[in-house]
Amino acid sequence: MNKKLFNEILSWVLHIAIAAVLGVSVIVFLGRLTIVNGNSMSPTLKNQNVIIIESITPRFGTIQQGDIVVLKIPELLEGKQKYAVKRVIAKENQHIEIRDGKVFVDGRQLVEDYINNEETHIGNNLYADMTVPEGCIYVLGDNRIPEKSRDSRVFGPVKEDRIVGKCWIRIFPFTEAGRVE
Secondary structure (H helix, E strand, O other): OOOHHHHHHHHHHHHHHHHHHHOOOOOOOOEEEEOOOOOOOOOOOOOOOOOEEEEEEHHOOOOEEEEEEEEOOOHHHOOOOEEEEEEOOOOOOOOOEOOOEEEOOOEOOOOOOOOOOOOOOOOOHHOOOOOOOOOOEEEEEOOOOOOOOOOOHOOEEHHHHHEEEEEEEEEEHHHOOOOOO
8 A cells, every 4th residue: 555545544534533532522521412302391392392402511510490401310211211301490408399289499489480280290299398318409390290291209309410411502493492491
């Protein structure tokens, strides 16, 4: 093989390797595209919405109450799902209580104008009145119609290190494109 051909092949391999490393770095450290599967976050996010999640905020521990996050929790979900999109309702050491169809955090009723039901029903009495353990978050879907969201009412608090990213922008459908809150 002549030297010119070898250098050309080596150049291509090097460029492909750099592109692969950059691509993986962006996905792991910055963010990624995600397609919402299901309606547990309706009306905020609907089935087949395309969103961009950013991975920087969870790395620095700045997830806040009210943030919409993507969690990797396959053992807590049904079927073959691995990821869930949910809203953070309470963080570690906060007291969560669901009673009379309302959600209370540290004794104060949450104003939840983003949910699609008048009431939040209790999924499991074990998780309806509790203090969120250290290193965990309590998450709910915005779709509070009974049996429409599998969340902390059913499986309890989730370790904060299970957060893959924070929902940032919806890019599809184009008519609803923009920041997600």
